Amino acid sequence: MKKILSVAAVILVSFTLSAQASKDTIYSYLYNLLEHKEIYVNEKNAKISQIKNMLALPGINGEQRYDINHRLYNEYKTFISDSAIYYTRQNLEIAKNLNRPLLINESKLDLVSLYVIAGMYIESLDLLRSIDKRGFPDWLLIKYYDSYKQLYSYYSHNNPYTRGYIEKSNLYRDSLLSILDKKSNHYKIVYAEKLYDANRLNEAKGILRSMLDATKSDTHEKAVLAYALANTYGKEKNIGLQRYYYALSAVCDIKNAIKENASTQALASVLYKTGQLEEAYNCIRSSMEDAMFCNARLRTYEVSQIFPIIDSAYKKKIDGKNKALQLYLLLVSILSVFLIIAIVFVYRQMKKIAGIRKELYETNVRLSELNSEMHCTNDRLQLVNGELVKANASLSEANQIKETYIGHFLDLCSTYIDKLEKYQNSLNRKAMERKLDELYRMLKSRDMIDNELKELYENFDNTFLHLYPNFVEEFNSLLVAEEQFVMKPGELLNVELRIFALIRLGITDSSRIARFLHYSANTIYSYRTRVRNKAAVPRDEFENMVVKIGSPIKH
Numbered sequence: 001m002k003k004i005l006s007v008a009a010v011i012l013v014s015f016t017l018s019a020q021a022s023k024d025t026i027y028s029y030l031y032n033l034l035e036h037k038e039i040y041v042n043e044k045n046a047k048i049s050q051i052k053n054m055l056a057l058p059g060i061n062g063e064q065r066y067d068i069n070h071r072l073y074n075e076y077k078t079f080i081s082d083s084a085i086y087y088t089r090q091n092l093e094i095a096k097n098l099n100r101p102l103l104i105n106e107s108k109l110d111l112v113s114l115y116v117i118a119g120m121y122i123e124s125l126d127l128l129r130s131i132d133k134r135g136f137p138d139w140l141l142i143k144y145y146d147s148y149k150q151l152y153s154y155y156s157h158n159n160p161y162t163r164g165y166i167e168k169s170n171l172y173r174d175s176l177l178s179i180l181d182k183k184s185n186h187y188k189i190v191y192a193e194k195l196y197d198a199n200r201l202n203e204a205k206g207i208l209r210s211m212l213d214a215t216k217s218d219t220h221e222k223a224v225l226a227y228a229l230a231n232t233y234g235k236e237k238n239i240g241l242q243r244y245y246y247a248l249s250a251v252c253d254i255k256n257a258i259k260e261n262a263s264t265q266a267l268a269s270v271l272y273k274t275g276q277l278e279e280a281y282n283c284i285r286s287s288m289e290d291a292m293f294c295n296a297r298l299r300t301y302e303v304s305q306i307f308p309i310i311d312s313a314y315k316k317k318i319d320g321k322n323k324a325l326q327l328y329l330l331l332v333s334i335l336s337v338f339l340i341i342a343i344v345f346v347y348r349q350m351k352k353i354a355g356i357r358k359e360l361y362e363t364n365v366r367l368s369e370l371n372s373e374m375h376c377t378n379d380r381l382q383l384v385n386g387e388l389v390k391a392n393a394s395l396s397e398a399n400q401i402k403e404t405y406i407g408h409f410l411d412l413c414s415t416y417i418d419k420l421e422k423y424q425n426s427l428n429r430k431a432m433e434r435k436l437d438e439l440y441r442m443l444k445s446r447d448m449i450d451n452e453l454k455e456l457y458e459n460f461d462n463t464f465l466h467l468y469p470n471f472v473e474e475f476n477s478l479l480v481a482e483e484q485f486v487m488k489p490g491e492l493l494n495v496e497l498r499i500f501a502l503i504r505l506g507i508t509d510s511s512r513i514a515r516f517l518h519y520s521a522n523t524i525y526s527y528r529t530r531v532r533n534k535a536a537v538p539r540d541e542f543e544n545m546v547v548k549i550g551s552p553i554k555h
Contacts, residue, residue, distance in 0.1 A: 026247045031279065033254045034286050044257035048075050066094045066103060073110055077117075078220070078260040081295050085114050105131050106140060112147040116154050117260055117296050124151050138179055142186075145176040170197070185211060185221065189228065196232055205232050223252035227263050234270075243270045250283070259294035261287075265303050272310050284310045453518060461492035464501050468550040475500060478545055483534035496531050499524060500546050508543070 054060075054068050069087040076084035088110045095103035108127050115124040128151065133144050152169035173190060180187035188207050195204035208229045215222040230245035249263035265287040271280035284306060291299035465471065475497065476484040485497060493501060495517065502513050510524040517524070528543075535542040 026244060026251065027279070030247050030251050030254075031282065033251060034282055037254055037257075037286070040255055040257045044075070044079060048072065048079075051075065062094050062098050066091050066098075069094070070110075077114065078258045079294065081114055081118050081260065085111065085118070088114060102137070102140060105136070106143070109140070109143045109147050113150065116147075116151050117294075119296075119301070121151065121155050141179055142176060145172050145179070148172040149176060170194075189224065192228060196228070196235070199235075201232050201236055205229065208232065218252045218255045220252065220256045220258055223249045223256065223258065223261070223263060226252065227266070230263075230266065239270060239274065243267065243274070246270060259290040260296045260299060261290060262299065262302070264290065265299070265306070268310060269306055272306075277310070280310050457498065458492070460501075461498070464505075465492055468501075468504065470550055471501065471504070472497065474549045475546065478537055478542060479531075479534050480536045495519075496527055499527055500531070500543075503543055503546055504549060506547075 051068060051071050055065065060068075069091045072087045073084050073091070076087065088107055092104065092107040092111065095107050108131055112124045112127050115121070115127070124147075128144075128148060131144065133141060136144060149169050149172040152165040152172065156165035156169060173194060177187065177190055177194070180190065188211055192204045192207045195201070195207070208225055212222065212225045212229060215225065226245045226249035230242045230249060233245065234242040246263050246267035250261070250267055252258075253261040253263055264283050268280045268283035268287060271277075271283060284303065287299070288303045291303050472485065472487065472493075479485075485494060487494070498517065499513055502516065507513060507516075510521045510528070514521045514524045532539045532542050537545055
């Protein structure tokens with residue numbers, strides 16, 4: 001039961017992620033995939049486990065074991081090279097025991113391809129030289145030429161002073177092209193590579209794009225085609241399309257659990273050059289993890305050349321953000337000191353006002369006593385009046401202080417205390433816990449915006465339906481029966497009804513509606529057209545009839 005639930009969860013997450021993939025969102029989709037690589041690794045391991053279980057079946061013969069090992073070789077080849085080598089070496093022994101020359105040579109060529117990935121060039125060349133290709137069928141001869149081509153290509157790539165090996169690789173590529181079926185994808189990919197080397201870039205792009213368009217699912221071949229196309233655009237200095245196709249290739253590699261890949265590393269280099277340091281760092285880190293997981297020495301060497309550069313630039317950026325954060329904390333602390341001073345000042349002013357009020361009260365009492373004493377002399381009365389004038393002047397001054405400072409500082413205190421408590425608590429907590437990545441993700445999160453939008457739309461729906469409680473029923477009466485809207489539980493209005501609710505309120509401009517609902521104007525226009533096409537009344541009169549729906553209730 002747990003296994004079924006686990007598989008269901010994997011399928012659900014994979015479907016959710018796949019639904020997001022489009023040309024406009026390929027980068028955010030890729031960065032999401034980088035955080036969920038383990039889903040596809042688990043799928044790969046589950047598939048490999050099923051194949052391994054076949055080896056435990058009783059009574060399988062040598063040829064059957066060879067076929068099962070070969071399937072494991074294909075699964076492990078770009079996943080874990082050491083395991084692929086292990087099962088291929090077993091196959092070589094099985095083929096020798098069966099005395100099957102073709103299987104022996106096939107296993108040797110499989111080992112060559114793995115040794116090349118692992119950077120074991122001498123071992124690869126020794127194996128190739130031990131093979132006599134005479135009498136090979138075409139399928140094995142293709143493998144033979146392709147192995148030589150890859151060996152010399154990889155070796156020359158990592159040894160820039162060995163020009164002769166590039167020429168040898170090209171010669172074996174020509175031999176490979178001479179026996180491949182010209183209609184096959186293998187031929188087209190190799191031929192496009194030749195066109196690329198000859199700087200016939202438009203022809204190469206034409207072949208690769210047509211093959212890529214014909215590939216519907218995110219297969220490993222699609223990753224290869226996208227990577228080759230990215231290299232072609234890179235040679236043309238078209239950074240935008242180069243970056244896009246590297247990202248597309250990386251997406252396919254992740255979804256196929258291809259650990260021996262070059263796309264993520266290449267994308268990291270382009271992102272670094274365009275100043276996208278955080279994204280470049282995430283890609284190069286993922287590429288290093290994949291290379292080490294696969295034990296692909298060539299990829300590990302390539303990644304190690306650029307990783308320190310990107311890592312250093314990324315750390316400088318983080319240091320700069322940390323300094324800015326420290327400065328902000330300092331400013332908050334200074335504001336806190338000023339706020340405390342303001343509170344003390346207000347408190348003192350309030351005490352002073354209280355004292356003045358007390359003095360005024362005592363003066364009034366004295367005045368009453370003096371007024372009751374008719375025998376007081378005129379001089380005494382003038383003295384008392386003088387004291388009253390002074391007291392009133394003091395009270396006026398106190399009232400002016402109260403009006404000027406108390407309202408201002410109390411508002412200021414209330415506002416800043418709330419803000420500073422929130423900011424200071426949040427910043428202190430993140431600073432003390434040193435959760436900078438979490439802080440940056442929180443700052444970039446759209447959760448608050450989405451929640452505010454949701455609350456805005458709920459308030460709009462409630463207010464509108466209080467004004468026009470029968471709007472949904474009357475709106476549905478304008479539509480054909482099978483196209484009428486049925487609200488989900490807890491739902492007041494959906495997007496289409498909300499658009500026409502705004503039209504009912506007199507907002508007919510698609511741009512204004514789009515800004516309110518956070519859609520593009522084209523999307524709003526499409527919604528309006530789609531609903532008009534469902535009308536049971538003349539389409540030209542539909543929106544005019546919507547405007548006439550109901551009358552607002554007077555509250």
